[in-house]
Amino acid sequence: MIYEGYIKVLYIDMTTGKIKIENRKDLCEYLGGVGVATKLLEETIRPDLDPLDENQPIVFAIGAASSIFPVITKTVAMFRSPLTGELGESYAGGRMALTMFLAGYDAMVIQGKAKKPSYLAITRNNVGFKDARAFWGMSSDEVGRVIRDREPGGGKRSIIRIGPAGENMVHYASVCVDTYRHFGRLGLGAVFGSKNLKAISIVGDRNLPIKNFKEYFKVYQDIYKKVTDTEIMAKYHDAGTPINIEPLNAAGGLPTKNLKQNVFEHGDKISGETFANQNLVRKMACTGCPVGCIHIGQFRREFDKGHEYEAVSVGYDYELIFALGSFLGIKTSDEVLQLIEPVEHLGMDAMSTGVVLGWATEAFAKKLITEEQTLVPLSFGNTANYIKAIEYIAAKKNEFYTALSEGVEKASDIYGGKDFAMAFSKNEMAGYHTGYGMILGSTVGARHSHLCNGGYSVDQSMKEFNKEKLVDAIFAEEKERCMLNSLVICLFARKVYDRTTILAALNSIGNNLTDEDLTAIGERIYKAKLRIKKALGYDQMSVRLPKRLFETPSYNGQLNEDTAYELIAMYNQKIEEFMAK
């Protein structure tokens, strides 16, 4: 808690409807965010029980300087992932961090299961356990609208919620935060569903005087200036993250048609430039971020005969255009938005959904599965049938779609086609076929996300491939991001928040840490994550890589399977030494 020497944790028991507050001094050595959340997860997780057992916890945490400096906007969620069975960690922006901060909580731990569908209404002086029976079955959009009408605090409120996919416990169901941001990856939405928890509304409106205004505001202004003067303003605000579609496609790094190709022949039709020219209607920001990278696109839909049209607005980003665009051979920006819309409303992770459907399309073509199972014929570029398939996954329509709802690893266990089931340790791939950095980074990353250590970025910046250097770079970045994520700084601003800037910010609010402290915090957090993974039975050396990665050339040319496994073994050696220290 800012200005206090402890971390304030709100424990919520859905079974009994009781809460508990603990002011934990001991958690300060984890700083906040992912550090505090990892420790709380380690204390409460149940390795002996299924990820969707009601006794598993959901942990949320914000950082030591959340919301009071520019671009420190994210909240971290940790849980046992139903998709991978191991460490679940996901980040979302929106207004959640600010509302937690001004409601007065650094972290929340939610355990148990409500008897009936419920939602939580959290304010600075109350936690309400409320009836959500009539909300069950509503889209994430609709439930946001009704709660907005029911709960006070507009403007200082965050509403996080699940759609039908979360209720049905699709293993990669997402949690929507304030309409346009998400805890997307690894299935937090399913964990909500397993607790009969449809939504959480948080109102943050406490009075919080600034302790040392002069010092604080000096640092605030420096950081604000740095953020608004750097190229991230232009890059992420202008055309946004989709600007990367064009260069990655040109360099042969854009996974296309279930990675049968690394270049999409219609790439220009779904580029950031095309979206900006044809669909973009609005840009928005998370609270406290001057950049504003959220891009909203619009398409027109005829919803009935007799010239009945509506304008539909949906948020879009690079990863969504990859997963529900190039990966499925979708040829126009309008159609990509048409696919994003149901994924959004049903509440699923867009990346996992796209990658799962890519596998299903190829498996269908190879006759591993039939139309009796898929219900509609799946083929690359067929938007109308993909929309149906997305609805079938969320509803677990039949045995086949139930398998799809558990991820591509599970589906290929049953139906075959492992060589083109594009996941790293059961987590569906992100939109970068850039080289060994991406493969190694996603495989060894604590949560198997491309963002654990930015391996895809090392691929694009490393001049000459060198195994030791790659392993070292990924190991260093994984630890550094543990530290950055303990503050929960948006990673788009990672270059603004160098060590000096972080220390200036923390020192100005009376948190007198040193550079060595930051290093120690990063290492402490990484070790705790590795301990949890071990307790959950994760073994790096038994990881399987899909052969497709080595058949289709990458951004860095043809890749060799043996080299990839060798890199994983080298990294494994490195963390064994690290843990023994």
Place this chain on the structure above:
Amino acid sequence: MNKCIGCFTCMLTCSGVNRQNHSLSKSAIRVKTSGGLQGKFISVVCLACRDERACAEACPSGALEKRPGGGVMLKPEKCIGCRKCESACIVSAVSYDENENKPIICKHCGVCTRFCPHDCLRMEDVTNDL
């Protein structure tokens, strides 16, 4: 305001500079959406009424003095916390500080315009109306 991204930096800096507070609730400018996050952003801020100032007219204790060029200045020592100014402002630009028991009156200091990253807010030169 079409360029507004809803980052709330104006509110955070207004609360910070004018009230030395981290809370959004202390800001004299309020950015909000009309109809949830799918609606447009609008800003609610003192319009600096000239000639006739409804808030000052409603004040029973003379705590709101006319500000040259438009708007009013709060004399906190004269304010009794009756909240009549709040309801008199028909654009809802006066909010109330529950901790101080005083209205939050915009000083037209311009800090919000300095920290608007997308130039939605700006200061304008006006003539003295008094």
